[in-house]
Amino acid sequence: MRLHFTKMEGLGNDYVYVNCFKEKVEHPSELAVRVSDRHFGIGSDGLILIKPSEVADFKMDMYNADGTQSEMCGNGIRCVGKYVYDYGLTDKTSVSIETLAGIKYLEFTFGDEEKNGRKTVELVRVNMGAPILAPEDVPVDLPDAGDIVQDYPIMVAGKEYRITCVSMGNPHCVSFVDDVDNFPLEEVGPLFENNPIFPRRVNAEFVELVSPTYAKMRVWERGTGETLACGTGTCATAVACILNGKTEDEVTVKLLGGELIIRWDRDANIIYMTGPAKVVFDGEIEV
Numbered sequence: 501m502r503l504h505f506t507k508m509e510g511l512g513n514d515y516v517y518v519n520c521f522k523e524k525v526e527h528p529s530e531l532a533v534r535v536s537d538r539h540f541g542i543g544s545d546g547l548i549l550i551k552p553s554e555v556a557d558f559k560m561d562m563y564n565a566d567g568t569q570s571e572m573c574g575n576g577i578r579c580v581g582k583y584v585y586d587y588g589l590t591d592k593t594s595v596s597i598e599t600l601a602g603i604k605y606l607e608f609t610f611g612d613e614e615k616n617g618r619k620t621v622e623l624v625r626v627n628m629g630a631p632i633l634a635p636e637d638v639p640v641d642l643p644d645a646g647d648i649v650q651d652y653p654i655m656v657a658g659k660e661y662r663i664t665c666v667s668m669g670n671p672h673c674v675s676f677v678d679d680v681d682n683f684p685l686e687e688v689g690p691l692f693e694n695n696p697i698f699p700r701r702v703n704a705e706f707v708e709l710v711s712p713t714y715a716k717m718r719v720w721e722r723g724t725g726e727t728l729a730c731g732t733g734t735c736a737t738a739v740a741c742i743l744n745g746k747t748e749d750e751v752t753v754k755l756l757g758g759e760l761i762i763r764w765d766r767d768a769n770i771i772y773m774t775g776p777a778k779v780v781f782d783g784e785i786e787v
């Protein structure tokens with residue numbers, strides 16, 4: 501049986517997207533492992549299924565490259581927004597998408613490119629909801645940390661890191677470092693991801709502050725490894741920067757794959773993420 505897919509990327513964080521209004525995927529975890537392989541598969545950071553929803557306009561199911569399911573994907577949800585508009589699943593210029601981390605709300609900005617006689621989506625702003633800080637909800641197991649794990653010292657591979665833990669529906673651990681470009685992420689990332697203080701493992705972000713409105717970040721993603729960008733991780737980074745008094749409430753974060761703008765509306769307690777979404781190519785594989 502042939503399965504149609506679209507490979508898309510948000511700042512180089514690339515996933516294989518399947519339109520489940522037309523296609524049937526029976527074993528998504530196995531398919532995620534297969535398509536993600538960069539030598540024997542399509543090559544991606546994971547698999548995202550676009551589905552009908554009973555409570556929102558659309559539903560997104562997300563799987564990492566190792567086949568594990570995540571609650572949420574920030575770069576992925578922008579691509580889902582672009583897909584549902586550009587491929588004609590909706591005429592709406594703002595949509596709601598159900599995820600395992602709740603319903604998210606997207607607004608589209610259009611570029612100059614056209615598909616089927618109308619402009620295509622270039623940028624997507626996502627209302628990501630409120631950051632979750634209670635340690636038991638991140639989850640992070642540090643009984644003496646208090647109400648929030650903020651600037652908390654832990655030892656990893658003989659070095660002290662001061663961590664701030666935030667869930668954006670999925671778990672993140674943010675540490676500030678002096679030189680992110682030369683940070684040994686391949687070595688340290690897995691030690692954070694699998695640290696026993698994180699009962700559901702963790703996505704680990706390492707952040708170098710540049711100014712009160714600008715930071716650089718590299719990420720080690722749970723279930724995938726280093727990626728060129730992580731949307732939820734960038735939101736968590738902004739929250740950690742703001743909570744620790746390092747930046748203003750709107751911050752631009754430079755990732756390996758490009759920049760995202762994150763704003764924390766403190767009055768409404770809502771995080772807004774704005775960034776691009778792109779199609780790489782359409783294809784089909786035998787399943």
Ligand SMILES: N[C@@H](CCC[C@H](N)C(=O)O)C(=O)O
Binds near residue numbers: 574723731
């Ligand atoms: N790249 C994503 C996050 C994907 C899921 C993550 N690896 C997890 O397991 O939580 C993003 O853009 O947010």
